[in-house]
Amino acid sequence: MKVLATLFAxxxxxxxxxxxxxxxxxxxxxxxPAGGIGNEIRDGFNLAVKLAGGKLGNLxxxxxxxxxxxxxETGKQxxxxxxxxxxxxxxxxxxxxxxxxxxxxxxxxxxxxxVAPNATPTTITGKGCSPYFFSASWPNxxxxxxxGAFAQSKGFKNAYLIAPNYPAGKDALTGFKRTYxxxxxxxxxxxxxxxxxxxxxxxxxxxxADALYAFLPGGMGINFIKQFVxxxxxxxxxxxxxxxxxxxxxxxAVGDPMLGLFDTSQWAYDLDNDANRKFVAEFEKEYKRIxxxxxxxxxxAALIIDQAVKDAKGKVEDEKAFHAxxxxxxxxxxxxxxxxxxxxxxxxxxxxxxxALVKDRDGRIVNKKISTILTNHxxxxxxxxxxx
Numbered sequence: 118m119k120v121l122a123t124l125f126a127x128x129x130x131x132x133x134x135x136x137x138x139x140x141x142x143x144x145x146x147x148x149x150p151a152g153g154i155g156n157e158i159r160d161g162f163n164l165a166v167k168l169a170g171g172k173l174g175n176l177x178x179x180x181x182x183x184x185x186x187x188x189x190e191t192g193k194q195x196x197x198x199x200x201x202x203x204x205x206x207x208x209x210x211x212x213x214x215x216x217x218x219x220x221x222x223x224x225x226x227x228x229x230x231x232v233a234p235n236a237t238p239t240t241i242t243g244k245g246c247s248p249y250f251f252s253a254s255w256p257n258x259x260x261x262x263x264x265g266a267f268a269q270s271k272g273f274k275n276a277y278l279i280a281p282n283y284p285a286g287k288d289a290l291t292g293f294k295r296t297y298x299x300x301x302x303x304x305x306x307x308x309x310x311x312x313x314x315x316x317x318x319x320x321x322x323x324x325x326a327d328a329l330y331a332f333l334p335g336g337m338g339i340n341f342i343k344q345f346v347x348x349x350x351x352x353x354x355x356x357x358x359x360x361x362x363x364x365x366x367x368x369x370a371v372g373d374p375m376l377g378l379f380d381t382s383q384w385a386y387d388l389d390n391d392a393n394r395k396f397v398a399e400f401e402k403e404y405k406r407i408x409x410x411x412x413x414x415x416x417x418a419a420l421i422i423d424q425a426v427k428d429a430k431g432k433v434e435d436e437k438a439f440h441a442x443x444x445x446x447x448x449x450x451x452x453x454x455x456x457x458x459x460x461x462x463x464x465x466x467x468x469x470x471x472x473a474l475v476k477d478r479d480g481r482i483v484n485k486k487i488s489t490i491l492t493n494h495x496x497x498x499x500x501x502x503x504x505x
Contacts, residue, residue, distance in 0.1 A: 135431030136206060139176040141422070142199030143210035144192055144220065147184040150310050150336030153366045154212045154411050155184075158234045161415030162209070164396075164403055165423070173419060174426020181205060187212075187310070189219030196223040206433050207232065209418055213334075214238045214257060214285035215309075225249050230439060234418040235411065237464060239288055243498035246462040248436070251443045253418035255383050256464045256496035257285050258292030260359035263381035263469035263490050264330060265296035268357050270490070273328040275300040277321055277354070280332040282306035289332035289359070295497065302326045307333075312340045318348050328355045331362060338362040339370040346374040360384075360484065363474060365409040368482045375482055378474045384413045384454050385470050385486035393453035407483060417452045424450035458493075462502035466495045 143162065145155035159182065165173075172178055181203055185192035192211065199205045200223065208224055208231045211217045217236040224231050230249050237252040268276060276299055280286035290304055302324050305317060321329055329350075333341045342363070345356060351374070360382025368375050386397060386407065396416055400408040408416075421443070426433060428442040428449070447457045447465065457467040469491040472484040 136176060136433050139173055139178045139207065139426065139433065140203065140205045141173075141178065141180045142196070142203065142205030142208045143180050143182045144185050144195050144199070144208070144216075145182070145210035146187045146212045146216070147182070148186055150312065151187055151212065151334065154235070154335050154361075155210070157366055157409045157411035158210065158212065158415035160404055161400070161408065161412035161417075162234065162419045163415075164400055164412075165416045165419030167403070168399060169419075169423055173423040174429075174431060176426060176431055182210075185211070185216050187216065189216050192216040192220045193223060196220045200224070200227045200229055205229065207422060209234055209422070211236050213283070214288070215283045217241070218284060221250075228436065230433070230443065232418050232422055232443070234414045236285065238284055239498045240284070242462045242464050242496050243501035244503070246502035246504050248440050248463075248504065251421075251459070251463040252465060253421050253447075254414045254465070255467070256498070257288035258295070258497060259383070259469065259494060260361070260381055261289045261292030261330075261332065262296045262494070262497070263471075264357055264359055265293040266490050267379065267381055267471050268293075268297045268328050268330065269299070271328075271355075273299055273355065275302050275326050276328040276330055276357075277301075277303045277305075277324050277326040278330045279305045279307065279317060279321075281309040281311070281334075281337065283309050286332060290330075292497075293330050299327075309337075311337060314341050314344050318344060318350060322348070322350060322353065326354055328357055330357050332359055333362055335366075339367050342367065342371050342374065346371075360410050360472060364411065364484065365407045366411070368474070369406070372482070375474045376476070379487070380472050380474075380484065381469055381490060382410050382472055382484070383465070383467050383469050384410045385472050386483050387486055388453065388455070390453070390455050392451040392455070396453040407481065413453050417450075417454065420450045420452050421446040460495050460499050461504045462496060462499050464496040464499065466493055468492050469494055
């Protein structure tokens with residue numbers, strides 16, 4: 118791939134007219150064991166649209182939702198329909214990296230901008246980087262790099278690693294190993310959407326590791342943590358997880374066994390800024406529950422779209438102008454994370470926090486910020502992206 122200037126020389130060379138309305142194609146996993154993640158992202162995104170009066174970038178906004186059912190081929194078909202038939206001029210929503218990788222060629226070939234509220238695969242941010250991809254969440258390995266740094270800081274001499282056997286699972290353990298320098302006693306991959314972990318828990322007990330790092334999103338994490346605690350392993354090995362494995366969707370399902378667990382995230386419920394306080398209050402008012410980091414990612418994705426469309430004066434089809442607006446939007450939009458920068462490969466440069474599961478003054482279990490583990494952290498694979 119050539120450098121960014123060459124890429125844009127090949128883009129449409131005309132002065133695009135401002136759009137009269139915005140149509141956003143939102144493909145996500147909205148059903149099945151992992152459907153809770155997509156629903157959290159959707160609810161955060163919808164909240165931002167509602168608070169903007171139904172207009173992102175001052176344009177009347179229609180969001181067309183589609184359920185990929187965690188099936189890559191379904192996701193690909195939905196992308197083709199939303200772009201070619203429904204004429205979506207922006208895309209967002211995808212949860213899982215295997216779906217993202219199946220959908221991405223259709224989006225990129227159509228020259229439609231995609232704003233990621235979650236999946237940010239290394240194959241799209243490294244050598245395969247593209248001016249049409251923009252992440253409002255975090256690079257696939259970043260949470261895990263933060264978790265590895267935390268495990269290293271705690272002095273754990275060895276660790277057992279477990280993740281699902283799909284692209285993000287492999288990215289996860291790669292990220293953890295990049296910052297954790299202790300011994301890896303086992304690196305285990307399980308089936309995506311697996312719900313019974315009795316065999317794996319027996320192996321974990323036998324390994325007698327100091328720490329267990331588990332990346333098991335959605336319903337996988339809910340079942341794993343329940344079974345982990347029921348097996349008595351919480352008294353034998355320190356469980357460390359990325360934030361989304363112990364976030365509010367999991368807390369609601371598991372309850373008190375979550376207390377005392379540590380995780381890592383780019384966002385925390387109690388971040389001290391006005392935009393975050395507004396987000397948390399409005400989300401609780403609208404949905405009668407505490408927001409998860411997935412909800413924050415959906416909300417932030419919508420805020421960034423809103424800011425970019427405003428700054429591009431509605432000219433979403435003017436690829437060069439809209440790309441420039443997207444690159445600056447995280448610094449200008451008032452997101453719950455605060456202001457952050459975007460790297461040349463379309464990934465956030467941001468802080469990551471250690472959080473602890475505690476009860477708030479109302480007796481609710483929340484993820485409380487404990488410390489900052491990585492500061493202005495950027496994607497490891499930026500070095501391979503030819504867009505400089």
